Amino acid sequence: MTNYFSSNFKLGILGGGQxxxxxxxxxxxxxITTYVMDSSDEAPCKIACNKFVKGNLMNYDDVxxxxxxxxxLTFEIENVNVDALEALEKEGKKVFPSSKTLRTIQNKATQKxxxxxxxxxxxxxxxxxxxxxxxxxxxxxGLEFPFVWKAAQFGYDGNGVKVVxxxxxxxxxxxxxxxxxxxxxxKNELAVIVARNETGETKTYPVVEMxxxxxxxxxxxxxxxxxxxxxxxxxxxxxxxxVSKAFNHVGLLAVEMFQTENDDILVNEVAPRPHNSxxxxxxxxxxxxxxxxxxxxxxxxxxxxxxxxxxxxxNLVGAEGYTGDVVYEHIEDILKMNGVTPHIYGKKQTRPFxxxxxxxxxxxxxxxxxxxxxxxxxxxxxxxx
Amino acid sequence: MTNYFSSNFKLGILGGGQxxxxxxxxxxxxxITTYVMDSSDEAPCKIACNKFVKGNLMNYDDVxxxxxxxxxLTFEIENVNVDALEALEKEGKKVFPSSKTLRTIQNKATQKxxxxxxxxxxxxxxxxxxxxxxxxxxxxxGLEFPFVWKAAQFGYDGNGVKVVxxxxxxxxxxxxxxxxxxxxxxKNELAVIVARNETGETKTYPVVEMxxxxxxxxxxxxxxxxxxxxxxxxxxxxxxxxVSKAFNHVGLLAVEMFQTENDDILVNEVAPRPHNSxxxxxxxxxxxxxxxxxxxxxxxxxxxxxxxxxxxxxNLVGAEGYTGDVVYEHIEDILKMNGVTPHIYGKKQTRPFxxxxxxxxxxxxxxxxxxxxxxxxxxxxxxxx
Numbered sequence: 207m208t209n210y211f212s213s214n215f216k217l218g219i220l221g222g223g224q225x226x227x228x229x230x231x232x233x234x235x236x237x238i239t240t241y242v243m244d245s246s247d248e249a250p251c252k253i254a255c256n257k258f259v260k261g262n263l264m265n266y267d268d269v270x271x272x273x274x275x276x277x278x279l280t281f282e283i284e285n286v287n288v289d290a291l292e293a294l295e296k297e298g299k300k301v302f303p304s305s306k307t308l309r310t311i312q313n314k315a316t317q318k319x320x321x322x323x324x325x326x327x328x329x330x331x332x333x334x335x336x337x338x339x340x341x342x343x344x345x346x347x348g349l350e351f352p353f354v355w356k357a358a359q360f361g362y363d364g365n366g367v368k369v370v371x372x373x374x375x376x377x378x379x380x381x382x383x384x385x386x387x388x389x390x391x392x393k394n395e396l397a398v399i400v401a402r403n404e405t406g407e408t409k410t411y412p413v414v415e416m417x418x419x420x421x422x423x424x425x426x427x428x429x430x431x432x433x434x435x436x437x438x439x440x441x442x443x444x445x446x447x448x449v450s451k452a453f454n455h456v457g458l459l460a461v462e463m464f465q466t467e468n469d470d471i472l473v474n475e476v477a478p479r480p481h482n483s484x485x486x487x488x489x490x491x492x493x494x495x496x497x498x499x500x501x502x503x504x505x506x507x508x509x510x511x512x513x514x515x516x517x518x519x520x521n522l523v524g525a526e527g528y529t530g531d532v533v534y535e536h537i538e539d540i541l542k543m544n545g546v547t548p549h550i551y552g553k554k555q556t557r558p559f560x561x562x563x564x565x566x567x568x569x570x571x572x573x574x575x576x577x578x579x580x581x582x583x584x585x586x587x588x589x590x591x
Numbered sequence: 592m593t594n595y596f597s598s599n600f601k602l603g604i605l606g607g608g609q610x611x612x613x614x615x616x617x618x619x620x621x622x623i624t625t626y627v628m629d630s631s632d633e634a635p636c637k638i639a640c641n642k643f644v645k646g647n648l649m650n651y652d653d654v655x656x657x658x659x660x661x662x663x664l665t666f667e668i669e670n671v672n673v674d675a676l677e678a679l680e681k682e683g684k685k686v687f688p689s690s691k692t693l694r695t696i697q698n699k700a701t702q703k704x705x706x707x708x709x710x711x712x713x714x715x716x717x718x719x720x721x722x723x724x725x726x727x728x729x730x731x732x733g734l735e736f737p738f739v740w741k742a743a744q745f746g747y748d749g750n751g752v753k754v755v756x757x758x759x760x761x762x763x764x765x766x767x768x769x770x771x772x773x774x775x776x777x778k779n780e781l782a783v784i785v786a787r788n789e790t791g792e793t794k795t796y797p798v799v800e801m802x803x804x805x806x807x808x809x810x811x812x813x814x815x816x817x818x819x820x821x822x823x824x825x826x827x828x829x830x831x832x833x834v835s836k837a838f839n840h841v842g843l844l845a846v847e848m849f850q851t852e853n854d855d856i857l858v859n860e861v862a863p864r865p866h867n868s869x870x871x872x873x874x875x876x877x878x879x880x881x882x883x884x885x886x887x888x889x890x891x892x893x894x895x896x897x898x899x900x901x902x903x904x905x906n907l908v909g910a911e912g913y914t915g916d917v918v919y920e921h922i923e924d925i926l927k928m929n930g931v932t933p934h935i936y937g938k939k940q941t942r943p944f945x946x947x948x949x950x951x952x953x954x955x956x957x958x959x960x961x962x963x964x965x966x967x968x969x970x971x972x973x974x975x976x
Contacts, residue, residue: 211919211935231616234639237935254619254639492930492953507927514899514953534596542892545877550596550622568877568899 208277210504212237216256217504218276220263222249224551224561225282225480225496228488230254232497238504243272250552266290273299280457280503282479284312285360302404302456302503303478310453311478315358315385321473324452327445328473329464331387333358337379340386344373349386358383390472392464396432397483398446400459401498404505409498410446411491411511413439414483416462424559427579428483428519429572430490434465441471449476458499460484482521482564489547489568490517515545516572518579522548522563522588524556530590532556534563540582545569548586562588593662595889597622601641602889603661605648607634609936609946610667610865610881613873615639617882623889628657635937651675658684665842665888667864669697670745687789687841687888688863695838696863700743700770706858709837712830713858714849716772718743722764725771729758734771743768775857777849781817782868783831785844786883789890794883795831796876796896798824799868801847809944812964813868813904814957815875819850826856834861843884845869867906867949874932874953875902900930901957903964907933907948907973909941915975917941919948925967930954933971947973 208215217233219226222244233240234254242255245262252258259275261268263283269290273279278300279291291305310320321328332349334340343349357366357380369389370376395418399411415432416425432439446461453459453476460481462474484495493501493509501508522534531554540546545568553562565582569575593600602618604611607629618625619639627640630647637643644660646653648668654675658664663685664676676690695705706713717734719725728734742751742765754774755761780803784796800817801810817824831846838844838861845866847859869880878886878894886893907919916939925931930953938947950967954960 207923209918211922212917212937212939227619230639231619234612234616234937235932235934237937253641254615256638493932497932501926506923509926509932510929514955532597533594537596538592538891541886541894544895547620547878547882547894549620552597552619552622554597570899 208504210236210238210506213239215239216241216276217500218243218272218279219251219255220269220272220279220281220286221283222246222251222258223282224250224563226251227254227551228480228485228494228496229282229499231488232494232500235497236500238500241272241276243268248554263287270294273301278302278503280499281308284308284477284479288312303453303459304456307453307455307478311476313358313383314356314475315383317475318385318387320452321449324448326449326452326473327471329388329390331385333383333385335383337376337381337384340376340384341373352389354387354389355379356385356387358385390464390466392466393469394432394434394465395474396434396442396463396465396471397481398443398461398463399481399484399495400446400450400455400461401502401508401511402450402455402457402459403502403508404456407508408447408450409508409511410443411484411487411495412513413442414486416483424523425482425521426583427576428486429576430486430513430517431572433572435469438465438469438471441469445471445473449473453478457503458484458495485549485564486517486519486566486568489566490515515568515570516575518567518572518575520565520567520579520583521561522550522565522586524558524560524562524588526558528588528590529557530555532562533589533591535587535589536585540565540586543567543578543582545575546578546582556588556590593889595621595623595891598624600624601626601661602885603628603657603664604636604640605654605657605664605666605671606668607631607636607643608667609635609948611636612639612936613865613870613879613881614667614884616873617879617885620882621885623885626657626661628653633939648672655679658686663687663888665884666693669693669862669864673697688838688844689841692838692840692863696861698743698768699741699860700768702860703770703772705837706834709833711834711837711858712856714773714775716770719769719771720767722761722766722769725761725769726758737774739772739774740764741770741772743770775849775851777851778854779817779819779850780859781819781827781848781850781856782866783828783846783848784866784869784880785831785835785840785846786887786893786896787835787840787842787844788887788893789841792893793832793835794893794896795828796869796872796880797898798827799871801868809908810867810906811968812961813871814961815871815898815902816957818957820854823850823854823856826854830856830858834858838863842888843869843880867904870934870949871902871904871951871953874951875900900953900955901960903952903957903960905950905952905964905968906946907935907950907971909943909945909947909973911943913973913975914942915940917947918974918976920972920974921970925950925971928952928963928967930960931963931967941973941975
């Protein structure tokens with residue numbers, strides 16, 4: 207049995223952003239030696255890891271050489287060189303989630319095909335090698351407005367996704383591989399985080415509800431548990447487990463879904479790592495998603511996923527019109543509020559819509575938490591000097 | 592209003608042990624630049640602070656020069672050079688808790704005199720300059736067995752305290768300044784942590800109960816909330832507030848008390864910092880004591896001190912008979928248990944009774960938590976290779 211704690215064991219995290227930073231909360235708590243690689247000197251992970259390596263996550267050699275230094279390798283972002291991960295696995299290095307899982311997920315087209323191949327419900331879609339092919343499809347009647355355009359690779363956090371209602375909406379889109387999806391009217395956007403360790407022990411977190419900001423396509427409130435019927439929650443959980451099983455995944459898998467007008471569940475996309483919808487678990491759950499991810503990839507027993515209290519998360523994104531050294535205006539006012547705690551990721555520069563932190567609001571009464579969350583949202587502002 | 596978050600503001604912590612380490616959980620969460628000073632290269636705080644300074648906490652120059660580098664200075668251990676703190680205060684530096692508070696508390700004799708002077712109930716005591724004076728007092732009938740001997744300075748964690756039942760128990764005690772206290776039969780050992788910021792906003796945590804290990808004089812279980820009557824809890828809280836007010840303290844003040852057979856409350860001693868009895872707040876409370884200490888010393892609004900769930904803490908101390916590179920035997924077995932999470936401080940070497948970490952057990956049902964805590968205690972063992 208490997209001794210992970212206060213030992214010579216080394217965990218490696220590819221990516222030094224806020225997800226990695228919050229993983230470090232757990233590695234510090236457990237005194238697990240952790241190396242982190244990121245290309246930025248100002249990466250939030252730079253403090254609190256045992257060794258910080260500067261490197262390009264998409265570069266084969268950088269990723270390969272980093273992986274050689276550690277015993278178990280994981281990542282906090284999908285944009286890493288997956289060929290290097292595969293090479294490391296072939297040499298017997300433990301990489302979780304696997305390169306196979308990442309390769310499927312990294313490309314939205316292969317991801318959708320994966321769902322289709324495994325009978326996982328998802329919206330109808332078409333794959334295109336070039337955006338220009340979309341225009342052809344519209345011309346010959348194979349594609350109708352409105353639809354959702356998604357870049358096949360490198361979309362993140364609202365970028366790389368667009369609702370197309372007329373031809374001009376296609377202007378200025380990246381030209382390459384993409385998919386179009388049916389625009390499904392939905393009641394709710396939901397997410398379930400599934401945790402699974404190497405042994406196969408599996409646990410799911412309660413279903414969460416995500417309220418989205420219409421223009422920026424970013425989440426405004428994450429609400430846990432989702433305010434939906436038990437039957438719908440069960441359906442969402444079952445489908446998430448099916449996705450997890452299909453991937454044979456190790457670590458966390460966040461499954462984003464739509465609840466249609468008919469209460470059907472359709473998988474939107476997945477992320478093989480801790481997820482924005484799970485940040486509230488730090489304060490609301492018996493086991494934070496970050497600790498859970500660490501437990502899972504080290505094949506330690508999984509922790510309890512029940513909630514202690516209701517939890518709501520509000521993202522802190524850079525306000526429009528402000529770029530520069532960040533100032534969290536009125537943060538002291540939200541610190542007065544019961545059950546409210548902000549997380550500041552440590553990015554020194556703000557710009558419009560940049561994810562700078564989040565605020566979690568916990569309360570035994572979820573409705574009260576939602577009220578307080580709205581006040582929080584209308585109080586704190588991420589501006590610049 | 593000072594911008595503490597992602598700014599040029601610098602917080603300084605004297606002492607790099609586990610209390611400082613857990614304060615860093617909060618400074619990392621808030622992205623508050625934090626410097627730490629400790630004499631050991633292997634201090635738990637070395638990772639996760641922005642700058643680690645090696646220095647002697649009892650050395651005037653080391654403490655003074657460290658304090659000059661930061662905007663607000665605090666400490667996680669009482670054994671620091673208090674003259675240097677006083678000099679820094681005179682120059683306008685913010686030091687919390689104050690040098691005045693620390694000076695009174697650092698010496699157990701002056702601490703007891705402080706309670707007497709402020710009509711704070713505490714056991715009767717006598718102050719001695721030398722242990723030899725104790726023998727004289729016994730000879731002339733001024734002091735009777737049994738009594739409690741306490742070194743006036745530098746006692747920590749069971750050392751510097753001894754129950755004296757016969758003359759030979761005085762052998763091998765440090766010779767210098769000390770106090771003797773009446774040995775009070777008590778029902779329970781309790782603690783209340785009081786938080787107070789510069790503005791005077793004050794909050795108290797729920798009363799906790801401490802079950803002690805008879806020989807080692809270390810806490811075995813910390814139970815929150817204490818299983819005592821409401822009237823006793825209120826008395827303990829009121830007395831704690833009285834102590835806090837008398838000190839005019841800023842930051843956290845942990846007040847340790849005895850509940851006598853008559854349900855009277857006597858103050859045993861205080862610690863002007865986060866305290867072992869408050870570790871369970873990380874998982875059980877709406878606001879961890881560490882975040883609370885940071886809020887208080889920065890004059891931020893205090894967080895809610897209510898509990899989300901019942902919480903019990905078990906200390907992880909080095910097992911007898913083992914010295915060397917630490918191994919946490921059976922830690923994977925406790926990770927299976929619901930609501931259980933270990934904290935590993937990061938000390939590489941274990942020795943008998945050394946505080947190496949703690950395990951928190953949370954549960955909605957405190958009795959269930961207590962059962963699980965006992966299993967935890969009988970399962971995990973801190974040994975060496």
